[in-house]
Amino acid sequence: MASFWEYANPLKFMRTSDWLLPIVAVAAVVVTTTGLIWGFFFTPDDFRQGSTVKIVFLHVPAAMMAINIWVMMLVASLVWLIRRHHVSALAAKAAAPIGLVMTLIGLITGAVWGQPMWGTWWAWDPRLTSFLILFLFYLGYIALWAAIDDPDTGADLTAVLCLVGSVFAVLSRYAAIFWNQGLHQGASLSVAPGTRMDWAYKAPLYTCMVGFGLVFVALLLAGTRTEIRARRMKALVARERMA
Amino acid sequence: MMPDLGRYALEVSLAYVVSLGMIGALALFYWVRGRAVKRQLAEIETRRGENG
Numbered sequence: 001m002a003s004f005w006e007y008a009n010p011l012k013f014m015r016t017s018d019w020l021l022p023i024v025a026v027a028a029v030v031v032t033t034t035g036l037i038w039g040f041f042f043t044p045d046d047f048r049q050g051s052t053v054k055i056v057f058l059h060v061p062a063a064m065m066a067i068n069i070w071v072m073m074l075v076a077s078l079v080w081l082i083r084r085h086h087v088s089a090l091a092a093k094a095a096a097p098i099g100l101v102m103t104l105i106g107l108i109t110g111a112v113w114g115q116p117m118w119g120t121w122w123a124w125d126p127r128l129t130s131f132l133i134l135f136l137f138y139l140g141y142i143a144l145w146a147a148i149d150d151p152d153t154g155a156d157l158t159a160v161l162c163l164v165g166s167v168f169a170v171l172s173r174y175a176a177i178f179w180n181q182g183l184h185q186g187a188s189l190s191v192a193p194g195t196r197m198d199w200a201y202k203a204p205l206y207t208c209m210v211g212f213g214l215v216f217v218a219l220l221l222a223g224t225r226t227e228i229r230a231r232r233m234k235a236l237v238a239r240e241r242m243a
Numbered sequence: 244m245m246p247d248l249g250r251y252a253l254e255v256s257l258a259y260v261v262s263l264g265m266i267g268a269l270a271l272f273y274w275v276r277g278r279a280v281k282r283q284l285a286e287i288e289t290r291r292g293e294n295g
Contacts, residue, residue, distance in 0.1 A: 052254055055255060097269065097273075104265065108261055233280065
């Protein structure tokens with residue numbers, strides 16, 4: 001069994017991801033499609049929310065991934081800051097656009113769902129606001145990478161930004177509990193007894209959550225491979241210029 | 244086959260179309276950029292090989 005740290009070697013990462021990526025990509029398409037078809041076509045309307053309950057199969061997995069991706073970026077950034085493994089910094093960079101899109105999906109589906117249920121597209125509710133700030137942090141993170149030419153300096157500064165933004169990732173997750181106010185409900189899914197959601201919804205929702213997770217892993221592998229190649233290309237061009 | 248979405252058909256359809264469109268566009272962006280970078284790197288490595 002290879003040590004986890006062996007994958008910090010770009011060559012080892014490229015070799016492993018070469019065979020792993022197609023498998024994860026196919027699994028992502030199959031599981032996500034299954035979950036969404038199941039949720040959209042084969043779940044009953046909610047007695048109170050009507051057919052809008054079907055938005056849950058997009059909204060919850062996207063919001064979950066938006067927060068989890070930032071946590072993954074935080075771990076990768078810490079690995080970069082402590083151990084200076086380039087692959088971890090490049091993985092964090094590759095993860096950011098996926099997190100941005102997941103956050104945007106969470107915000108848009110939330111607004112579209114909120115309008116008929118709450119009577120408003122948007123409210124300055126703790127969870128909604130902290131989620132909007134998380135979206136802005138994603139934008140800032142991507143912009144910072146794009147603005148800095150030196151990859152090591154870029155990795156250092158974005159890692160620090162990631163540490164700061166983690167506060168809002170945590171707030172996005174627990175805002176409804178911390179403040180106990182606003183329009184947004186608490187957790188729909190809980191391991192605590194007295195569950196709030198029927199299995200008719202829970203089963204396709206879990207499937208979609210696994211599917212979105214697999215979509216993230218597939219795109220992350222593809223994105224990290226591209227970033228590794230882009231970094232090598234930059235180094236080769238710099239060497240050519242110096243020669 | 245299409246389920247009856249009732250009075251919220253627009254909202255539910257909009258949520259699905261926008262979300263799936265964004266995920267599709269993201270995947271396409273990663274795929275296109277990945278291919279472009281791979282091709283550019285191959286060109287540079289070939290050039291360096293030719294020049295010794």
